[in-house]
Every structure is written in C-alpha cells, then in structure tokens.
Amino acid sequence: KVRHPVKISFKRKRARKRFTVSTGAKHRCSECAAIFRWPADLSYHHAFQHSGEQLNVCPETSCGLNFQFPYQLTNHQRATGHHDWQVVCPVCSKRFGSQRFLARHTVASCNRYKLEQKKTDEQ
Numbered sequence: 306k307v308r309h310p311v312k313i314s315f316k317r318k319r320a321r322k323r324f325t326v327s328t329g330a331k332h333r334c335s336e337c338a339a340i341f342r343w344p345a346d347l348s349y350h351h352a353f354q355h356s357g358e359q360l361n362v363c364p365e366t367s368c369g370l371n372f373q374f375p376y377q378l379t380n381h382q383r384a385t386g387h388h389d390w391q392v393v394c395p396v397c398s399k400r401f402g403s404q405r406f407l408a409r410h411t412v413a414s415c416n417r418y419k420l421e422q423k424k425t426d427e428q
C-alpha cells in the first residue's frame with residue numbers, strides 16, 4: 306500500500322472501493338438527495354449541512370475550521386500542525402490523534418517518518 310501522508314486531498318482514499326452494492330445498505334438524507342453508504346457519513350453530512358452542528362472542529366484556537374468528515378480534519382491537522390495530539394511514538398516521536406492510530410503505525414512508516422524529519426532538519 307502506498308500512502309501519501311503529506312498530500313492534502315479531500316478525496317476519499319480509504320479502502321472502500323471494494324464495497325459492492327450487493328447489500329443495498331444506503332443511507333439517504335431526510336433533508337436532501339444525498340445518499341451515503343455508511344450511517345456515520347450520513348450523520349456527519351446532516352450535522353454539517355443541515356443542523357449546523359460542528360463535529361470536526363480544528364482544536365487550534367486561532368483556526369477553528371469546521372470540517373464535514375473527520376478525515377478532512379485529520380488531513381488539515383497533519384498539513385498545518387493544528388493539533389493537540391498527545392499520543393507520541395517513542396521511536397520517531399510522531400504524534401497521533403489517538404492510541405488507535407499509533408497501533409497502526411508500522412516500523413516502515415516509523416522509519417519513513419524519521420527520514421522525513423531528517424530531511425526537514427537539513428533544509
């Protein structure tokens with residue numbers, strides 16, 4: 306799997322492509338024509354578009370941007386450094402939003418992050 310953590314993209318890149326329509330599990334918004342595959346996506350959409358709830362707000366006080374989906378906020382935080390992430394990899398000192406993400410942090414990505422940091426230092 307090739308990942309591009311530096312790239313800012315608002316397109317969905319998660320492994321949901323293999324999802325087939327066989328289940329017919331569609332979640333239609335009650336306020337507009339939007340249809341989502343996942344109930345969570347529908348609730349994010351509803352909060353963002355219709356109810357004015359801010360579910361994915363940047364914690365940086367000078368910023369406070371609100372995003373529709375959590376992955377957009379994560380991308381934003383990674384790109385801008387607007388985070389208060391407390392979970393730190395003891396090896397490469399990369400920060401994570403939750404223990405869950407650190408658990409998915411592989412040796413390969415650890416080494417890559419160390420390399421990236423080195424490059425940044427040399428610049």
Ligand SMILES: [Zn+2]
Nearest residue numbers: 334336337339
């Ligand atoms: Zn809607």
Ligand SMILES: [Zn+2]
Nearest residue numbers: 363365368387
């Ligand atoms: Zn921000």
Ligand SMILES: [Zn+2]
Nearest residue numbers: 394396397415
């Ligand atoms: Zn690491």
